[in-house]
Amino acid sequence: MGRYILRRIFLLVPVVLGVTFLTFALIRLVPGDIVTNMMGVTAANNEELRAQILKELGLDKPLLQQYIWWIGRIIVGDFGFSFIHGKPVINQILSRLPITLQLGLMSMGMAILIGVPLGVFSAIRRGKFIDIFARIFSLLGISTPSFFTGTLIVVFGAIYFPTITTIGYVPFNESPWESTVRMFWPASTLGIGIGAIILRYTRSSVLEVLGEDYVRTARAKGLSEWLVIFVHALKSALIPIITAIGIWTAFLVSGTVILEEVFAIPGLGRLVLSAIENRDYPMIQGTVLFLSLGVALVMLIVDLLVALVDPRVKL
Amino acid sequence: MSTAFYTSAIYANDICPKRGGTFSIPFAVEPADLTPGVNAQYAPSLIFDQIYDTLLRLDRDGNLGPGLAEEYKVADDNLSITFSLRKGVKFHHGREFEAKDVVYTFERLLDPDFKSPWAAQLSSISNLEALDKYTVRMNLKESFAPILSVISTAWYTAIVPYDFTPENNLNDKASGTGPFMLVEYVPDDHVSLRANPDYWEPGLPCIDNVSFNIIPDPQAQISAFRQGSADIVILSDPKFIPILEGKQGITLQEPAGAVNESGLALNTAEGPTADVRVRRALSLGTDRQGVIDTVLFGYGEIGTKISCGKVPYGWCDGVDPPLPYHAYDPEAAKKLLAEAGYPDGLKLTMQVSLPLDIQTAEILEEQWQKIGVDLEIEQIADFNQQLDNYINVKHQLSIVSLVWQPDPHSDVYQIYYSTSPINLGKFVDSKLDALLDAGKMELDITNRIRIYKDVQRLIADQVYMLYPFTKPVNWQFIKDYVKNYKAMPSGSYQYLRNLWLDK
Numbered sequence: 001m002g003r004y005i006l007r008r009i010f011l012l013v014p015v016v017l018g019v020t021f022l023t024f025a026l027i028r029l030v031p032g033d034i035v036t037n038m039m040g041v042t043a044a045n046n047e048e049l050r051a052q053i054l055k056e057l058g059l060d061k062p063l064l065q066q067y068i069w070w071i072g073r074i075i076v077g078d079f080g081f082s083f084i085h086g087k088p089v090i091n092q093i094l095s096r097l098p099i100t101l102q103l104g105l106m107s108m109g110m111a112i113l114i115g116v117p118l119g120v121f122s123a124i125r126r127g128k129f130i131d132i133f134a135r136i137f138s139l140l141g142i143s144t145p146s147f148f149t150g151t152l153i154v155v156f157g158a159i160y161f162p163t164i165t166t167i168g169y170v171p172f173n174e175s176p177w178e179s180t181v182r183m184f185w186p187a188s189t190l191g192i193g194i195g196a197i198i199l200r201y202t203r204s205s206v207l208e209v210l211g212e213d214y215v216r217t218a219r220a221k222g223l224s225e226w227l228v229i230f231v232h233a234l235k236s237a238l239i240p241i242i243t244a245i246g247i248w249t250a251f252l253v254s255g256t257v258i259l260e261e262v263f264a265i266p267g268l269g270r271l272v273l274s275a276i277e278n279r280d281y282p283m284i285q286g287t288v289l290f291l292s293l294g295v296a297l298v299m300l301i302v303d304l305l306v307a308l309v310d311p312r313v314k315l
Numbered sequence: 316m317s318t319a320f321y322t323s324a325i326y327a328n329d330i331c332p333k334r335g336g337t338f339s340i341p342f343a344v345e346p347a348d349l350t351p352g353v354n355a356q357y358a359p360s361l362i363f364d365q366i367y368d369t370l371l372r373l374d375r376d377g378n379l380g381p382g383l384a385e386e387y388k389v390a391d392d393n394l395s396i397t398f399s400l401r402k403g404v405k406f407h408h409g410r411e412f413e414a415k416d417v418v419y420t421f422e423r424l425l426d427p428d429f430k431s432p433w434a435a436q437l438s439s440i441s442n443l444e445a446l447d448k449y450t451v452r453m454n455l456k457e458s459f460a461p462i463l464s465v466i467s468t469a470w471y472t473a474i475v476p477y478d479f480t481p482e483n484n485l486n487d488k489a490s491g492t493g494p495f496m497l498v499e500y501v502p503d504d505h506v507s508l509r510a511n512p513d514y515w516e517p518g519l520p521c522i523d524n525v526s527f528n529i530i531p532d533p534q535a536q537i538s539a540f541r542q543g544s545a546d547i548v549i550l551s552d553p554k555f556i557p558i559l560e561g562k563q564g565i566t567l568q569e570p571a572g573a574v575n576e577s578g579l580a581l582n583t584a585e586g587p588t589a590d591v592r593v594r595r596a597l598s599l600g601t602d603r604q605g606v607i608d609t610v611l612f613g614y615g616e617i618g619t620k621i622s623c624g625k626v627p628y629g630w631c632d633g634v635d636p637p638l639p640y641h642a643y644d645p646e647a648a649k650k651l652l653a654e655a656g657y658p659d660g661l662k663l664t665m666q667v668s669l670p671l672d673i674q675t676a677e678i679l680e681e682q683w684q685k686i687g688v689d690l691e692i693e694q695i696a697d698f699n700q701q702l703d704n705y706i707n708v709k710h711q712l713s714i715v716s717l718v719w720q721p722d723p724h725s726d727v728y729q730i731y732y733s734t735s736p737i738n739l740g741k742f743v744d745s746k747l748d749a750l751l752d753a754g755k756m757e758l759d760i761t762n763r764i765r766i767y768k769d770v771q772r773l774i775a776d777q778v779y780m781l782y783p784f785t786k787p788v789n790w791q792f793i794k795d796y797v798k799n800y801k802a803m804p805s806g807s808y809q810y811l812r813n814l815w816l817d818k
Contacts, residue, residue: 008658030701038354039432049430084347085502086353092502151534158538165544167535168528169504264530274345274503279699 008303012296017071019292020285022068027276027284033280034059034083051235057083059281070285079289081281084275087189089286092271097290100267102172103190104252105257106183110191111198112245118195119202120234123210134199139198146255150262157185167264186263190255194248201244205237212236239310247301250295330519332798340808341545342484342527342537345503349489351473351747354430357718362471364807365525366407367473367491370417370466374722375571375801375810383412383492384451391517393458400449406476407490407497414445417560419477421453426582433471435463436725457495458756460763461722466720469807474592485518489799492813494520502528504510511547521799521815540565540667544651546797546816549806551789552671553614562794570787571804572624573616574719577675578730579665579712579781586621586711587663592655594778598640600648600686601679609672617641619771620730620787621723623805627760628723635768638775649688660687665712666704672714675783706743719805720787723767724755731770731779742779 019272034057035050054060058069073080079089158168165182172179209215210233218232219225257269266289275283344358351363384398385393421443423465424431437457444452453461466472476490476754489497492515495508506527510520510706528545530536534554540548540559550556588594597711607615616623617631623631629640652660667676673694680690690712704710720726721782728751729735747770754766763777774780788806799813 030697030700032697032702033703036702037699039430046435050429053430086348096503151532154532154535154538158542162542165542166540167530168544174341262532262535264528264532264535265531266501270503270531278347 004307005300005304008300012293012300016289016292020071020289021067023285023288024061024070027279028063028280030279032279034281037105038083038210047073057281072157072288079286083280084278087280088134089270091282092283093290094124095287096266096268096271099141099169100170100256100260100269101192102179102183103162103256103265103267104249106180106187107190107194107252107255108245108249110187111194111248113196114191115198116202116241120206122199122203123206126207135202138196138199138203141192141199144147144193146189146193147258147262150186150259153185153189167262169265169267180314181232183265187266189259192277193255194252198241202237202241205240207231207234229282232243235309236264242302242305246299249298251293254310254314316788320695330518331815333815334523334818335816336522337524337526338522338547338797338814339526339528339545340547341530341539341549342506343529343531343533343536343551344550345529346500346506346527347502349497349506351475352431352433352471353429359471360468361806361808362493362508362527363469363473363813364493364809365495365500366493366497367475368404368471369469369474369491369763371463372466372809373467373805375803377804379467382467383417388759391580393455393756395452395454397446397450397452397463400451401515405494405513406492407511408476408479410476410478411475412453412474412492413448414451415685416474416477417451418445420472420474422607423475424472428722435464435476436471436681445784453812460755460756461724462759463767464721466654468805471721476531481608481637482660485721487684490651495525499563505529516812520812525811540794547791547793547800549789549791553611553786553790556612556614556790559567559792565792568793568800568802570790571802572629572669572734573618573622573785573787574624574804575788576618576620576622576717576785577672577714577716577783578620578681579783580705580710581778581781582708582711583779584708585655587655587661588711591797592651593657593661594781596648596651596655596686597638597688598775598778598781599642599644599651600683600688601781602643602682602784603641603783604643605682606675606678609678609787610671611784614707616792617784619775620717620780621726621767622785624785625719625723625726628764630768630771638772640778641775648745652687657687660689662689663711664689664691664693665714666693666701667714668698668701669716672716675714714783721805723763724751727751727767727770728755731774742777744773744777744779747773747779802806 038053056067071079074122077090079093081087082089082092085092106197106307118134118137122131125131147227154166157164165187170179170182214232257268257273259265260267260269261273268291272284272287272291275287317509338620342358346359346362347356349362350353351367354588367384369393370382370384371387372380374380381399385401388397388400398417400412400414400417406412421437421440422432424427424437425440427434439455439457439462440453441456443454446452457562473613474492479490493513494511495512495517498507498509500506508525512752514520530539533550533552536545536548537558539545541743548559556567560567571720581594582591602619607613607617618632619630619638623629631697652658665672665702675690679693695704701713701715705713713728729737732738733748750766750770750773752761754770757766788804793800796816796818798815798817799810801810803809
């Protein structure tokens, strides 16, 4: 087990390197110029000034050299300084990380709480009302973009429930209850969207398992229906569900970017978005590094969980 | 009897009928850096207006008035201006404001090591001298008319204290002479300010706190406003106006004139638009009122680069003599195109990126169909890229929304001068250059007005650029309990210091 984990952690390195190099190259290929952004169009056309700024920011060196230099500094924990704020990148990232983490965890939690039970009941009571309801809900949840649902919540809330504030962020250490309540709105927006997908995975996975021989055997042996489902069937059904949850956590990242804009939450998603708009290279690289590390870690945990649950996988 | 007189006298002398409260403003863009003069971002300037002051001040109608300088005198040779500074003004960190601070502010902006984007705007200044503690003389290399407007704009020349170093200290712990002091700036969340108890304008500000809350999404801003957590909402897209108009308890502020233009740049160097007849045809084939009615829901005006709101230099539709090729005449347009060698019409491409510009392009496409022009709209994902394309002449037509500038010179010089790298249409016109140079140096207002009206006439005649519409920089709705607030043409919240809350 230990060796498995170590092997997987070791594999993280090429993944993260690949992602960061791709980011590095892509953002420098995008047209639009950091100097113009900082100085305005007039000053940016002053050749001397431009050359000077580019030199200071280290952008006059070849791409590969810049990348290797950046990696070297990352290893010692130096993420560089934001082109726009002038402040250390790592400070911004670390202060925003808990916020997005909170949003992500709550969203995923709600998604699982919505998707798994509904999916299970939908499979068990196939064709009945709960199944039809679940499938309609799932279709709506998947087809409706999160920014639509989010905006709907914000606007409806303001018109019909003016005492409830749906936008903005309350720090968790200031008031855990307030913070959770405030985060409930964006989290449920994402929760519905991803929950709808998890519902489908759960439903089809449970249906498949319920049709298996060993389930019929368990029933024939006279075990209670609940025992059959929740102990025997679900355990096998869980494998694709957990894997799906892992994959969709990656998509959670893009979801938070949009929702942080709509709900005015100062998280990592908005940080990377404005960094891209402003061509703030160190900030983009730093945040992408963290986000890709986070996703890769989630995939690792998911794989471990699957390995634990699945008797066929030898650790 | 005497007590009644006493209290009513106090009431009459207090310019704030009610004091106290917090004013919340939703803010769409993160200010990033609150240090004045260090970059060209517009959003931070809205906060500079509260924390800092300028030597002179522009009011809503464009009149120049005293600021930190009580008086100023321009020398007879126009090569220097002497300012008499206000006494007893305190910076937020306690020290009294003096001439040395003014000298420091400008030298810092001109310092090549500081790399301020405004160094070019101020390049006519040779140096400043502190003649005594409260008198400063600004020496100019040449006569520069816009200097007075430039020094009234906090975006460019907010007066900063000489004993605060440039390295980011002003970002975290700003210190100015303005009506509000910085309490905290939480990136991407909010900027909060509190009233300066020692502010030099007697009795101001009326409110205790200001909170700029960063809410990027316009719908979310409107919701915050309706719900009550914001006291004002600033809309830059008129399509949101019908949502709020006529609702209880809120008022649409009278916009302070049209000062933003939609600018269509036509490539005059290559392609079909290099022919002036083609350009004139496009201008004749544009129903400007139609564009305004569709894209702006009627909330705009027909105008040119120096739009009507930029008193007194602006061209006003219906007031000033009509400009050539401005009236909608599709028949004349078709004739001109035929003359230019396109009797069966022609194909053109247009680049746009911002939402309002996209809508404008779509309307123009429809309108120009009628004169035989087949317009292909190229939507560029990112404004920065579109700007790149301009500068590298990779466009036939390109629409960009243009912003307010304090002086007509800043409005037009960079865009129209033949050697300027951001001459959007790449045109070379020596008559125009001569006018622009004259306008820069002419200090007599009447002459200046004439020069800039001539500039606009020339642009319209040659159709170097086409202006489908002009509009106010934004539309502001305020709650009815917000009193004595006025919208500024520049979009600045200068009147925050004057407003009071009736609740």
